Amino acid sequence: MKNVALATGLLARLALWIAGIGLVLMTVIIAAQVVFRYLLNSSLIWSEPASVMIMGWFIFLGAAVGIREGYHLSFDILLYVLPEKAKLFLHTVSDLVVAGFGAGMVWFGWELAEKTSGNMVPSLGISGAFDFIPIVGGGVLVVLFSIERVARRAAGLPTARFGDDADIEA
Structure with a gap:
């Protein structure tokens, strides 16, 4: 159980870092769009769809x-x-x-990604499926983390809190 808790803890940290970087990146893109639109009288046509896609991830x-x-x-x-x-x-x-909800996110998110895979996001030049991949990724993590909480509880261990690895040594 200790190795599983360490692995999911690292996975959670990685996910949180990616989410934080995404939030900063989205903020920078929107700020650049404001500068381009109002100061340079131009527009970054890719800024809005890219920001929405990044927002889905974080x-x-x-x-x-x-x-x-x-x-x-x-x-x-x-x-x-x-x-x-x-x-x-x-x-x-x-x-x-919650694990069941996460499984629904995976299932239906995958269906949405499949149905939009043939569509292109014109301003980004990528498949429309990329809009729905974050639902699948988040759903996989929701299922994994929910099952981990159940397993820790069944083993008599406390459930994890961010940054608190002391309970992993139990």
């Missing part, structure tokens, strides 16, 4: 890391009054539902 990668770290949306009011075993059971059910 949204879905960041969301997957949020799943691993336990920062996804939840309604925890009931958990405050339940015994610990019931809380663990409900957290496991939640993680399994």
Whole structure:
């Protein structure tokens, strides 16, 4: 379990770095577009589709890391009054539902990518499938990280928090 936790921890860090770089890159592209449009009276025709594509990556990668770290949306009011075993059971059910959602992201994202693979994004000159690949990639990570949380809970280990590798040594 230790090796799996280290591997998924590194994968989560990598995903977070890629998401952060994507956010900065998108910001730079949009800033360049503003400069070109309003100061140089020209336009970068590729800036909007490229920014949207990059945004898809950082949204879905960041969301997957949020799943691993336990920062996804939840309604925890009931958990405050339940015994610990019931809380663990409900957290496991939640993680399994999230894994199912991630599997849906993979399945339907792949279908969308397939259906748009013949279309070209004119300003970028690439396949329209690239707009949907982030859904598939994020879905794979959501499934992986959700299953990791279930496995850690089943092994009696705490679920990971970003930057906290102390629990991996357990």
